[in-house]
Amino acid sequence: MRDFIYNSHPGRILFGQGRIAGLAGELERLGANRVLAISTSEQAQMAQRVAVLSDGRCVATYTGAAMHTPVEVTEAAMEVVRAQDVDALVAIGGGSTIGLAKAIALRTDLPQIAIPTTYAGSEMTPIIGETSNGAKVTQTTPKVLPEVVIYDVDLTLTLPPRASGTSGINAIAHAVEALYARDRNPIISLMAAEGIRALSAALPAIARDPLDLAAREKAQYGAWLCGTCLGAVGMALHHKLCHTLGGSFNLPHAETHTIVLPHALAYNAPAIPEAMAVLRDATGSDDPVMAIYRLAQAVGAPLGLSEIGMAERDVGEAVRTAMGKPYWNPRPLEAEALHSTLSRAWSGAIPQTP
Numbered sequence: 001m002r003d004f005i006y007n008s009h010p011g012r013i014l015f016g017q018g019r020i021a022g023l024a025g026e027l028e029r030l031g032a033n034r035v036l037a038i039s040t041s042e043q044a045q046m047a048q049r050v051a052v053l054s055d056g057r058c059v060a061t062y063t064g065a066a067m068h069t070p071v072e073v074t075e076a077a078m079e080v081v082r083a084q085d086v087d088a089l090v091a092i093g094g095g096s097t098i099g100l101a102k103a104i105a106l107r108t109d110l111p112q113i114a115i116p117t118t119y120a121g122s123e124m125t126p127i128i129g130e131t132s133n134g135a136k137v138t139q140t141t142p143k144v145l146p147e148v149v150i151y152d153v154d155l156t157l158t159l160p161p162r163a164s165g166t167s168g169i170n171a172i173a174h175a176v177e178a179l180y181a182r183d184r185n186p187i188i189s190l191m192a193a194e195g196i197r198a199l200s201a202a203l204p205a206i207a208r209d210p211l212d213l214a215a216r217e218k219a220q221y222g223a224w225l226c227g228t229c230l231g232a233v234g235m236a237l238h239h240k241l242c243h244t245l246g247g248s249f250n251l252p253h254a255e256t257h258t259i260v261l262p263h264a265l266a267y268n269a270p271a272i273p274e275a276m277a278v279l280r281d282a283t284g285s286d287d288p289v290m291a292i293y294r295l296a297q298a299v300g301a302p303l304g305l306s307e308i309g310m311a312e313r314d315v316g317e318a319v320r321t322a323m324g325k326p327y328w329n330p331r332p333l334e335a336e337a338l339h340s341t342l343s344r345a346w347s348g349a350i351p352q353t354p
Helices: 019-032 042-054 071-084 095-108 161-179 186-208 213-232 237-249 253-271 275-282 290-299 314-325 334-349
Strands: 012-015 035-038 056-060 087-091 112-116 127-132 135-138 148-151
Touching: 012 019, 012 213, 019 042, 019 087, 019 112, 019 148, 035 042, 035 095, 035 135, 042 056, 042 087, 056 071, 071 095, 071 127, 095 112, 095 127, 095 253, 095 290, 127 237, 135 237, 148 213, 148 237, 161 186, 161 213, 161 237, 161 253, 161 275, 161 290, 186 213, 186 275, 186 290, 237 253, 237 314, 253 290, 253 334, 314 334
Parallel strands: 012 148, 035 056, 035 087, 087 112, 112 148
Antiparallel strands: 127 135
């Protein structure tokens, strides 16, 4: 067995149906009395529900969370934090909302309760990515790790099947890269394999029946495991490309991860034989690259970056940006091979190892 170091992150997890009912008790545990509820504009009703369930502790709601955590949105939310003398944050929603709470915590060190309604996994990580002037900058700090995460399967039942699929494959991407991370370890590898296995089974079932409670619960369990992987070890080419594409071209986060993952895995496949063996078992397929590509097809996800707003001329710029900022990867980055990989991802072609 290879040498390793394993660091676990502190945090309290509540998992199960109806768990959001325990919100007031969790706020009391944190000593929180002036809470800001955070959501996107589309999920404003959920922020209001948080306010009701806070047992009078919520002093304001902020419903302007946005994709890729723009700095200007954080600054607007900070005005509310200061004006209302907020002492705790409750974020309900997906990665955009949880990202905003993290950005506030980065600036204030306020405690956070995250209530995810998607499968992105951001709630389990000490990672924050912020966008300013078209560039996304990521950093890792314990200041942004939520103190409490509440997983309530009931809150995921209205997530549309396609959004469920892309969110879940986004989570799978965290686990895939954890298997070949430079600082991987046996504990995280076990979590990664189990998370991939759970989501690979759950997402097609959700696509067939969005109200399948058992499938929704399995997906949420898988997302928790995959998010834990993202928070515990470093990532590689896939995440580098997705951060480049999201920050530079404002592409939707989950869809970008879904499209890029099989292509990034195909690029790295020759250099990661051990990880590929684990992926064959976790996906139940002799060809994990195609298994992930077909999973995207099964959930009705877009298959090409061209479908989500990226112009073909931007492929070259994306390659230059990725090559210009060194990032560890098990296979060295080669401009021509990377261009071929991104071109296939742009068109939605079947992934191939360049």
